[in-house]
Amino acid sequence: MMLEERLNNWVDSYNRNGYLNGTLLIASNGNILLNKGFGMANWEHSVSNVPTTKFRIGSLTKAFTAMAIFQLHEKKKLNINDAVEKYLPGYPNGHQITIYHCLTNSSGIPNYTNSPDFWTQKMRLSSTLDQLIDSFKDQELEFEPGSKFGYSNSGYALLTVIIEKVSDMSYADYIQQHICHPLGMYHTGCDDGLKIVPGLASGYSFWEEPIHSAYADMSFPLGSYGLYSTTEDLFIWDKELKSSTIINKELIEKMFTPNLGSYACGWVVSEVVGKKCVHHFGDISGFSSDFLRFVDNHVTIIFLSNMNVTPVMHLSREIAKIVFDKNVSLPAPTVPISFTKKESIVGKYVIEKEDKVLTLSIKNEELYLTVPKMYGAVYKFKLVPVSHDSCKTVFLTEMIYEQLIFYYSLSGQIENVQYVDCFEKKHMLHKLEV
Known part of the structure; x- marks a missing residue:
């Protein structure tokens, strides 16, 4: 090419x-x-x-x-x-x-x-x-x-x-x-x-x-x-x-x-x-x-x-x-699919080994991710569900290329949550129990 x-x-x-x-x-x-x-x-x-x-x-x-x-x-x-x-x-x-x-x-x-x-x-x-x-x-x-x-x-x-x-x-x-x-x-x-x-x-x-x-x-x-x-x-x-x-x-x-x-x-x-x-x-x-x-x-x-x-x-x-002919990844198209379990993932999540807290919330039936970035400033992006099966659900953010991935156990429980930031750095998240 x-x-x-x-x-x-x-x-x-x-x-x-x-x-x-x-x-x-x-x-x-x-x-x-x-x-x-x-x-x-x-x-x-x-x-x-x-x-x-x-x-x-x-x-x-x-x-x-x-x-x-x-x-x-x-x-x-x-x-x-x-x-x-x-x-x-x-x-x-x-x-x-x-x-x-x-x-x-x-x-x-x-x-x-x-x-x-x-x-x-x-x-x-x-x-x-x-x-x-x-x-x-x-x-x-x-x-x-x-x-x-x-x-x-x-x-x-x-x-x-x-x-x-x-x-x-x-x-x-x-x-x-x-x-x-x-x-x-x-x-x-x-x-x-x-x-x-x-x-x-x-x-x-x-x-x-x-x-x-x-x-x-x-x-x-x-x-x-x-x-x-x-x-x-x-x-x-x-x-x-x-x-x-x-x-x-x-x-x-x-x-x-x-x-x-x-x-x-x-x-x-x-x-x-x-x-x-x-x-x-x-x-x-x-x-x-x-x-x-x-x-x-x-x-x-x-x-x-x-x-x-x-x-x-x-x-x-x-x-x-x-x-310089090196490999790069391309974002998948943001084509929304239906996702009905929004309430189950709402809450605060902390990034392992960092004190950054990400918040998932619902507004007008849409999911949003609130996340701190450069200089500690906080931003809020709509989360768009783009793929879902028994193993995982993948969300893409609007405006910048970030991903939130929920991995499920065989019984359908959330086992792991991964956040991929706009620098393509992967972070494991832990939900904070209220």
Whole structure:
């Protein structure tokens, strides 16, 4: 079977069940093999995702911030080994922390998005860049700068303000004028949450049905996770990173050299499905994105989604397996069958060796699964019975590919319960007796 056919089979089987949400671009040797939108860009107005739909790209932004810093280094406006106090006089420990430490997440500055009240309160409040930096600058360093890796949006906030000071431009203007427009990326920019961005998808979460994700104020993410883009623009970006027209090749190499562990400058360099890969993940307020660049194999996979439960990192790796001729499993079609014993399986179930509790409940005669996921957030999916016999009953969830399987003894009693999550990891469940 040809590669395009295998990719289309995979896409069709996932999309048939409504498991793909967003826009997906797959390219090999510079040729686009697949470039499609799935699901809704806007559920309220029934607007579909298409290849030109814009998405907030979260931390994929960090690669653009890194490029801006390296451009300014090349123009001798700054040096990546400069201490940050040169640009932010009086910044605590600013003599120890370098621009390069911020680029490679090795600054030791606590990550402001990890503060206990960030997701419940601060995320929703507008803030200037200076106010944001004031909120974390007096916190104790988590480690000596340069000694360890510690992912920090705070370091990228410092880089944002350094770009603005050195270039005498706003971050948004710098990125568009010095990176995006020279490359022909006219659908990429900084989303401040005020300006209307034509063609920008809305971000969603899920509870029985698509719902609005928690509001995030866009006044301060900027160079940490504030850009929007399209898969097509990011493919132009991918090609630029190979040919390097806006910066010299030595600096590109430095940008892609891991510092501690696998983190380089705005990129992770590691093995994915057994191949060297330059990649990054992003998520913000209903949007999640993954960008895989198998540079030696000339393969690029870009998945931008506006439904936060869509497991883009897992799905992009499944696609990589298909491209590299490895086996993948396909979901069975969600064709409901009759299942009359709903009451017998309702209750709370705990995952063995974890303290995660899953709840099965009935609403309007439909079964639902409530399950905690990333960051401990809880989601609720409809369970669809798809097969049943004397040995087992199989349920599929709506919106993401998960399975719940009940195994029966010869006397018809439930003997085992297995939960297969969206990463295809299998868990045994125990029912909690009330």
